Amino acid sequence: MPYEAPPDLASLSLEQIARAVEERRLPPVEQWSPSEEIDSLMRIAADGTWFHDGGPITRPAMVRAFSSLLVKDERGQHWLMTPQCRQSIAVDDAAxxxxxxxxxxxxxxxxxxxxxxxxxxxxxxxxxxxxxxxxxxxxxxxxxxxxxxxxxxxxxxxxxxxxxxxxxxxxxxxxxxxxxxxx
Structure with missing residues (x-):
């Protein structure tokens, strides 16, 4: 199924924006307690570019998928969460x-x-x-x-x-x- 970008922000009303936020379905990462911990070999640069093993991730769909799995712990470490594993991810500034x-x-x-x-x-x-x-x-x-x-x-x-x-x-x-x- 192809990805359809949401309409331009300026064309949306607050009600439409609130509805889009409400309807977005995200993985329940807060319910997962994975026992395995590894390094994802990923980094998010200050300009928002995602990298894996030194090369940029050029597929926006992959970045959107990974971003839905992000959490930041109390020590400031960012993680990509799955039910089985949490993978550390380096973040230069903000995720x-x-x-x-x-x-x-x-x-x-x-x-x-x-x-x-x-x-x-x-x-x-x-x-x-x-x-x-x-x-x-x-x-x-x-x-x-x-x-x-x-x-x-x-x-x-x-x-x-x-x-x-x-x-x-x-x-x-x-x-x-x-x-x-x-x-």
């Missing part, structure tokens, strides 16, 4: 890259490089790291993993925050308020 953003109905929706949609809010907070002059903004995705906002998405977010005004550079999404300034 995902947020590549687009839309503001609608008091919420911020983000599209990841894997075409997944995430709505920022209490369950998917934003956090700012690094230098206040040039912060890195991260969005919680699932199972401890995060997406770093790429430059154009960060600029969209900053423009939205500036348009909202206020004394602090912050934004509100789905009832939660997030600072865009690293603390």
């Amino acid at each position: 995902f890259l947020a590549v687009d953003m839309k503001v609608d109905g008091g919420a911020l929706a983000f599209r990841l490089g894997t075409d997944e949609l995430v709505i920022a809010g209490p369950d998917h907070p934003l956090r700012a790291e690094g230098d206040p002059e040039c912060p890195a903004i991260y969005l919680a995705v699932r199972h401890g993993t995060e997406a770093r906002l790429d430059r154009s998405t960060w600029l969209q977010l900053a423009e939205h925050a500036l348009a909202e005004g206020g004394e602090e550079l912050e934004i509100t999404s789905a009832g939660a308020t997030f600072s865009l300034v690293p603390r």
Whole structure:
């Protein structure tokens, strides 16, 4: 069955985005306790490119499949989970890259490089790291993993925050308020 990319984020309403998020079926990795542990020989570069054994993974469908199996443990180690085995995976910065953003109905929706949609809010907070002059903004995705906002998405977010005004550079999404300034 061929993969059909979701419509352009700008053409979707918040209701359509929320429905797409709700309908996405992911493997139940949180229920798996594999006993075997190995190295996957995989790495996710800071630009979102996936590598296996030093070469880039060029099939987007493979990246989407692998990304649905990702978890990050309390020590910060990323894993590809299966019921039988968990495989370590090196991650240079964040496991995902947020590549687009839309503001609608008091919420911020983000599209990841894997075409997944995430709505920022209490369950998917934003956090700012690094230098206040040039912060890195991260969005919680699932199972401890995060997406770093790429430059154009960060600029969209900053423009939205500036348009909202206020004394602090912050934004509100789905009832939660997030600072865009690293603390």
